[in-house]
Amino acid sequence: AQSVTQPDIHITVSEGASLELRCNYSYGATPYLFWYVQSPGQGLQLLLKYFSGDTLVQGIKGFEAEFKRSQSSFNLRKPSVHWSDAAEYFCAVGVPPGKLIFGTGTRLQVFP
Template identity: 95%
Template sequence: AQSVTQPDIHITVSEGASLELRCNYSYGATPYLFWYVQSPGQGLQLLLKYFSGDTLVQGIKGFEAEFKRSQSSFNLRKPSVHWSDAAEYFCAGPYNTDKLIFGTGTRLQVFP
């Protein structure tokens, strides 16, 4: 079945520390995948997307993600987290051609 899973509900990091948010997918073929961020009271903002080609994708706000077929993963990374990165992060993949299915989200808390 088509699915996207975010195993971590809540992650806490110190400002300046590195970050990795996990996303696992289950698809028969190579899917296109997205990461979105949602700040409190806001809609979802697209951070980055993977369609094909280079498996390391650069996004906005210093984020990157790596598509790993062997691990069925598309983890989001940032080398140094800023307090303003505190938000909820959603991984998404295709569902029935034209729709997206979202993971349940990972809430990131950043301590000074």
């Protein structure tokens, strides 16, 4: 069965520090992978997506993610976190016929 695991429920970093959010997926075919961000009280916004080609994907707000098939991972990274990045982050895998399976999310807290 398809699934997405985000092992870290809550992460705290200092402003300016680097960030890596982990995502592991289970899917039998070539995965279509997404990262979404949700600010408090808001809907979800797409950060980036991967479906083929270069395994390092660039997104909005300075985020990037790397697809590693051998590790079934799609980790999200940012070299220097800003206070405005505090939010909840969701990894998802796309399955036919156009549905998304989400992970449980990682809440990011940023200290000044």
